[in-house]
Amino acid sequence: MTVRQEVIPSGTTRTKRSEFRPDIEGLRAVAVIAVVLYHAGIPGVTGGYIGVDVFFVISGFLITGLLWREVATTNAVALGSFYGARARRLLPAAATVGIATAITAAIVLPPLQARSVFVDGVASALYVGNYRFAQQGTDYLAADLPSPFQHYWSLGVEEQFYLVWPLLIIGTAWLIGRLRPGAAARALPYTVLLGLVGAASLTAAVLWTRISPSWAFFSLPTRAWELAVGGLVALTLPQWRQLPLLSAAVAGCGGLALILLTCTQLGPHTPYPGTAALLPVLGTALVIGGGSVTGSLGPGRLLCRPAMRAIGRISYSWYLWHWPVLLLLPQLLGEPAGLPARLSAIFISAGLAVITLHLVENPGRFAAALRRSAKTSLAVAGVATGVAACACLLLLRVIPVPVGHGPAAAAANIVALPTATFAGANPQAADPREAAVRDAFAQVRAAVAASASLRAVPSNLDPSLADAPADKAAVFVNGCVRSWREVGQAECATGDTASPTTVALIGDSHAAMWNPAFEQLADQRHWRLETLAKVTCPLQDLPIDSPYLGREYTECEQWRGQILARVTAEHPRLVVLSMSRRYGADFGFTSYDPAWINTLGHTVAQLRRSGASVLVLGPAPDPRSAVPACLSGHLDDATACAPARADAVSRAGVAAEQAAVTGAGGHYADVSDLFCTPERCPMIVGNTLVFRDDNHVTTEYARLLAPVFGALTDSAVTGE
Template sequence: MTSLAVAPVTAQPRGQSGPGRDRRSEIHALRTAAVLGVVLFHLWPGAVRGGYAGVDVFFVISGFLITSHLVREAAKPGGVRLGAFWARRIRRLLPMALLVLVCSAAATYVLVPEALWQQFLRETVAAAFYVENWQLSWAAVDYLAADDPPSPVQHYWSLSVEEQFYILWPLLILAAAFLTRRRPELRLPAIRAVIVAVLVTSFAASVVITAKDGAAAYFVTHTRAWEFAVGGLLALLPAASSRAPSRWAAPVAVLGWVALLGALLLFRESLPFPGWVALLPVVGTALVIWAGAPGGVGALLVGNPIVQWIGTVSYSLYLWHWPLVVVVPDTGPVLGTWLREPLILLTTVGLAALSHRFVEAPFRTGPTLSTSARAYVFAVVGMALVAVVAVPGIVHGRSVAEQSREQANALASGDVECFGAAGFLASCDNPELDGVLLPAPIARKDDTGNAYDCYLTERRTYATDARPRMCHLGSTEPDALRVALVGDSHAASLIPGLSRLAKGSGWSIDVMVANGGGLVAPEAGDARRAYRKALLARLTGNTAYDVVLVTQRRSPSLAAGERDPVVERLVEAWRPVMKRGTKVVALADNPMLTSAAMTCLDGAETLAEASACEMTREDAYATSDPLPEAVRLAGPRASLVDLSSAYCAEDRCPMVVGHVLAYRDQTHITATFSKTLAPYLVRAVENALA
């Protein structure tokens, strides 16, 4: 690894010197507050509702300490040696991080159902290479991953952001130092200017992106960089301002702690975070650091040995707690449900103590990684080891998924009796299917077929020039039935089945599906206004459709029977389509799984286990579907197709219908089930047209 030396910096950074400079009691107390906030939020979210802001505290601390260290190094004759700097980060962070990743991967194989292996192990590899934050950001905007459960390594997103900071930050500082190498007196002002630029730009991006796409903004590096920059700027205050004046130190510290603890205790998950809301914990942390170590009663609280010890082991505490939260089962049948969280907390503390004593401290200060070369070899071998542990499970899952797809396609295309939806709609059972379950549970989440080949994502439908992406299925004959399939991802779920039947049925289908893409009238303030206007223009334009087939997701926030305000907007959008002679056929939406049914399905690995997962019809249809009411109000050119009998028999709605797993996730059907449902859908639409 190369090194870069710069001329000495003429001013000393913010008042840190001596061997104990990174052992300041207030910083350890901040680490304690941060890690306890995160851990308690994950264990008892109702008690510490804003505990997620603890990671912002860590970001400010990292920005402060790392900037202080880099500028101190730059002031020495040899300058900053990047190779040695990054080697120290490896010694400090990687041994524990890689140990927990290997343990999490092992726990995934042993304790987690196969259906979740691919997601969990993919995230494990992403965490090993410190890109888990980007993996989660992608998943946050990927509608297909919206219902994915949290993995045991999800908390590595914040470590990924920190590692990316450790790579880029010294390069920025050294670039500023290099550009001012002939003017040493400009060195610190230049570095401060760079940090201020990062702070302003990143904060603006955080506010804007959080307002538009809060889920993705939470994880990405550029919406968090300003928090590191706040700490970095604090480290570069002139010597005269490096600490709060002594008479103001106590009030400043109190104000900082009030702001920080207020955020941890009072914030809610519904807040637009990070954005401007993150100012409270970030500024609070900066004030505490600026005030310095307190005296008097404050010293007794902040300097308490327990507080300091928790701060010392905070890294291990953070790493261990989340895998336990995810994989430790409910202790209710054995010890009582209420004991699960206290047991996880005690186990986390015990593992943190052991890890700090036997892993963190020895690797950081011992001879094992004493040279930079050894540290880099360890990093490469350790990351490769995590991949070696995780990749076989991913490969196994993909292999099983491919075999499952081939078998499902063969059965669906062979018109096997009583397979899938026919099991209920034809009220039959085929003994030849005994032991068959398709798709295989491990392949369920990936069983989408070609459903999303023509699908517009949320970001695309939010664009000011958004318009439908049209794909064609089926017949090209001039006398074919002209059909437009319109809607959201639930309409897209019909494509695998319609693709197989369209040509043989004499249908010519134009597919126009998108996130939130139901046939709804545009209105002021609608983020998808441009898309809706373009969709209506397409359906009322030169192409004369015989029928527009619409469906969309149920309204999860409204109970069945509750007035749904989207009904009027549906009717308003349908009327100009019907006015030109086109028939609108609405397909009543499929059931939405309850949390209990989803948990049962995620844990099922065999036909018997999956067949035991079910819900009542009342629970399955507990949420509002606006389509039936819209059809009633729209008049005679609108019809409703209700295939609820394909999902439920009397009052029982199982997860397995005719040896097919009907649900890919909480609201979407599998491509395999779509193929078995399609013949009945085609017949029902043709009956409605007749």
């Protein structure tokens, strides 16, 4: 509604209503600026993602108001006109940006990553991308390789809302008309309905934020309450308009302050949406409700400024463009995404938004032929959507599944020297076992060195680049590796489960990734192998936070206690301890810091008191990128994906760990030579792909190293 001021006899200022609200246009500017600055990593705007919540409340207000006015006037909703107006307003611009994003991704991204982006593009073009990201478990606030279509999740929520909301309003009007003729034009039944929908949705959002954060963040059921709040403001506008001007101004200014405060005080580790989303949603409701009285006064003094309204007009297109430009421009230019590049991306995307507004958005919205015909509007928008989806599907065919086209490489082969089993271990036979360790390491060093200069990715790469991301050991999918919220440990024994010799493989996902090697050994040596692992949960007694959960990782602390108690009760012959070394300050500690080293020694000592021998595996090198995607973009030069050893392995950290472990009576295996020459760490050894992602080894490489781990375990047990 446009808000025009008039002076009433008392001398106070009131407002007259027309259809357009310039302050809401300015509020759109606040929302899009918050999102853009957050995604650009501008310091201080740590909670700018709440701009999407502001958009949701605005949409709920505008759409509910429109539908309510039509129902109250005609006792019906012209669905064709409603959907046609929404379609021509939103779909052509979204399709235009989607096509441009997919084509640019095909040009600048590694083929394997680009193909995943095209699938995201199809889902986004069909406005179900939010459920694709939820199903993948995407962490919107901390994604490692975010999709350039990831921001389309909110469009999916909006479009699903547009499909459901009118039907809900019509159904309510019909039901009320049947029960109480003449009551369908009253706002109260719809207000009660939206209140119930909002309460149920908010409850789901709070619960799912804890148990399933990705579904809580991306799904309509957990976001509907934000749209419902906007709808409640629309239905209660007569009550808002009874507020004195001063009270309305205070409410509006307080709401705007709340939005700005959450932009700076929330952060990527805030559990979201949960209860935290109440703050920006309430703030937006206060701005909209108060603005129905104050108009260009109160927060309207800022929001109604021409500059803010101009940004508000391009907010939709700017939102569409900013994220793919931020992600893809550095790739296109071959430059790092530093602050200057991100600032450039902000301005470039704003320029593209202005062009899109004038060439796509406005023609779609205001073309006379489209405005006259809902069918034509829907047809044009449907064609735009179909073209976008087909473009992504076509690119999936144009960009083939990447495969190595170099000569077939000989498979690496590591042969174990004959050694005695645990049952026949002789404490005096240390030298032959140490010789077995040296021989196994020498074989791997030779294989790694022979592959260090490999350029063309072998045609017989195992696993293939396309299969690598899914190349996970069975323990990752059968419940043996406990997820974020799970505690306790199921019976995960393999090998000879009746054997009196138990080997326990314990740690986080970096322990579980070695399971294929130890499972092979368990079958050969008749061990009872127990794999006890939990994601992002090292066994050391470290206070730990979870960036994924946005809170203290109490499940990890509980699981540690349960596992240590289990080791004490079961008395395994050998405990093999392994964990990632990629923990940073976000977790409350950093790998290799004094707390890490001290607690590692204490943990080894505690495990030793159970009577077990303890073998701690050193860190696998950090590949510095997602290896399959990197190799897919360098099929003729695999060395481009091989990091320098000095960058991939912390020599000082390994030395400190080794001292702590041996000092506590354990054995330490520096495995760096199993991956690296003195200079570099090749990502292919023989024809075996080493990593399936940016930090976990493939099952094939784990099995290749089984003889090495066999020699290490023999040495650890014999050395007691």
